[in-house]
Amino acid sequence: MCGYTMDEEREQMIQLVESAVDSGDLSPVKGVLDGKRPPDIADILLALPPEKRSFVFGALDREVASETLTLLDEGAMRELLAALDESKIVALIGLMASDDAADIVNLLPPDQVQRILGRISREEYEHIQELLKFPEETAGGLMAREVMTVRGETRVADVLTRLRSEAEKIEQLQNIYVIDGQHVLLGFIPIIRLIVADPESRAKEIMTRDFLSVTTGTDQEDVAALFSKYDLYSLPVVDAGGRLVGRITVDDIIDVIEEEATEDITMMAGTGDEEFWERSPIRVSKARLPWLLTGLFGGIASALVMNHFKASLESVLTLAFFVPVITAMGGNVGIQSSAIVVRELAVGGMSLVRTGGKLIRELKVSLINGFVLGAVLLVIVTIWQGDYRLGVLLGVCMMTIILWATLMGAVVPLLLRKMDIDPALATGPFITTSNDILGILMYLGIATLFLDWIGGG
Structure with a gap:
């Protein structure tokens, strides 16, 4: 006997609901959703186009609708709340725990908030007003007032x-x-x-x-x-x-x-979490552009650094071939190191005052990796270009840049945490752009110092 996977069942339910919605009658919709749990209904609603979502939500009884609403993403909640009349919103809030009710009230337009709060019970009003005093990302904003x-x-x-x-x-x-x-x-x-x-x-x-x-x-x-x-x-x-x-x-x-x-x-991708529910291309573009502009100006800065070492590149053109290798390896190593530190900070396993052991371990790892990768690059360059001196120089540059990128990746999240900035910022475009600029600067700087030795003087 062939069974259905959860995804197949979900797709079937979505198709049934869409067919019921197309009929324009609430009765078939209620029949399809009857007995379904709020989390399953929330999944179906999120898979539907906005215009059908509001129709389906209207078919739910109040208790199910109240719980389902709290399980949707912010964008879907805003759309549904905008389509509901105030009496329906008041009824739904009255069935919610105080923390969920406060979250819903936070999504309403300011002019509507006072009207809604004026229509709920005094006890609910006091609970919600108390919760609204606290920032959303604190225990006060997270808690429910109902306790025994x-x-x-x-x-x-x-x-x-x-x-x-x-x-x-x-x-x-x-x-x-x-x-x-x-x-x-x-x-x-x-x-x-x-x-x-x-x-x-x-x-x-x-x-x-x-x-x-x-x-x-x-x-x-x-x-x-x-x-x-x-x-x-x-x-x-x-x-x-x-x-x-x-x-x-x-x-x-x-x-x-x-x-x-x-x-x-x-944040690692250089965007915002509103991307998951925002439907306006302009707003999504506004969320992405700051980071893309950061990357653009970072690239221009890298180009200016290379222009500064124009004479060295003209003397030994082969140096330019390996700029992408150097920048790519520096970025990869920096992201690896920062991701480990950010994860440790996120789960509370790494404090700001006891980080010495982790940093030393990361530096040891980078020395091993730098030596191995530098040796591989030395061999490849020596065979390819027939110049062992150039191979040695590039191997040393590779090891130096990997060591530096590791240090940047490990230290920057700690500094951001100390400044009360989300350390995850260090794993995004910030760390890669920084490592690109500094990596090129170090690579061409070292190459310029030993230009005569490799025969480019």
């Missing part, structure tokens, strides 16, 4: 009673937080421990006092590193006074990891 708290003196039996009544209001509830009269976090109780505990015992007697937490200003990358290091499912967020203000769950962290990975990949 109890006092230390509360009986386990009473906590269980509250849990039964509040469980459906709080998504992914794993822990009950124990606070004092000032709302300062004292500890937490895992639900499984609560279930098996003596009903007459007190919350403070069974709570875990040794807990991890983050403040509202903690960067989302640092929060993700904590989740990864300690295998967390949720993490409490406190203010400067240690008062509990919210919690972050692992599903939010998965989104952060995907977001940061996308941001780093696009």
Whole structure:
């Protein structure tokens, strides 16, 4: 019996939905999507043209539509929100967790935000307003306000009673937080421990006092590193006074990891993550042009360097043949080295104060690679050009440039991190352009010094 792959099933679903949409009737669309999970519906919506996407979204019931909306990319969310009337937006926000609701509100036009906030419940309004105070890429912007708290003196039996009544209001509830009269976090109780505990015992007697937490200003990358290091499912967020203000769950962290990975990949390519959802060619062009212009001016700078050594190139024309080899190897080695350091910084495995060992290792690797590649180039040039002196010179240049490119690739991300700039910038056009210019300068500079020795004087 032949089975279908997930991709084949997805394509079949998309075709069925498009056929239903073409009928112009919502009933067939509802029939096709009935029983489908929100993540699957989100995949289908993203595969549809914008004009069909809005029609299909209108066929979803509110609870499914609310969850599906939060799973779309920013561009698709903006398009759907622009097509919805305000009463529908208010209804959808009312079904969301506070962190998702705040994300949706952030995508609305400023003049619409106040009207929407004025129509939601007071509790939702307070939660969203509180979250909107924090930058999006911090723990405060990431957290949900919905938490279940109890006092230390509360009986386990009473906590269980509250849990039964509040469980459906709080998504992914794993822990009950124990606070004092000032709302300062004292500890937490895992639900499984609560279930098996003596009903007459007190919350403070069974709570875990040794807990991890983050403040509202903690960067989302640092929060993700904590989740990864300690295998967390949720993490409490406190203010400067240690008062509990919210919690972050692992599903939010998965989104952060995907977001940061996308941001780093696009930065390596010299563009922005808006490329994945932006449909305007002009805006996409505006995102790419700064980096392309950087590359253009970098190329012009390289040409000016070569022009400065015009006399040396005219004396030994063969030197010009190997400029592409030198620049390509310098760029490749620099990207390899910077990618390793950026990855270590991203996962928290490399601190700014304990980098000596990594740098020494990278330099040792570059010495080995430089020696091997330099020796290979020496042999090739000697056989090809019949001049061992030129071969030695090029071999030495190759080794020197590889050593320098490795150093640049390893050190630049650390310097950027110290200046609070994303280290991923070092793996993109910045490092390749820099290595091209400096590589050519070093190559032709060394060649000029030994011009008489290789017979070009």
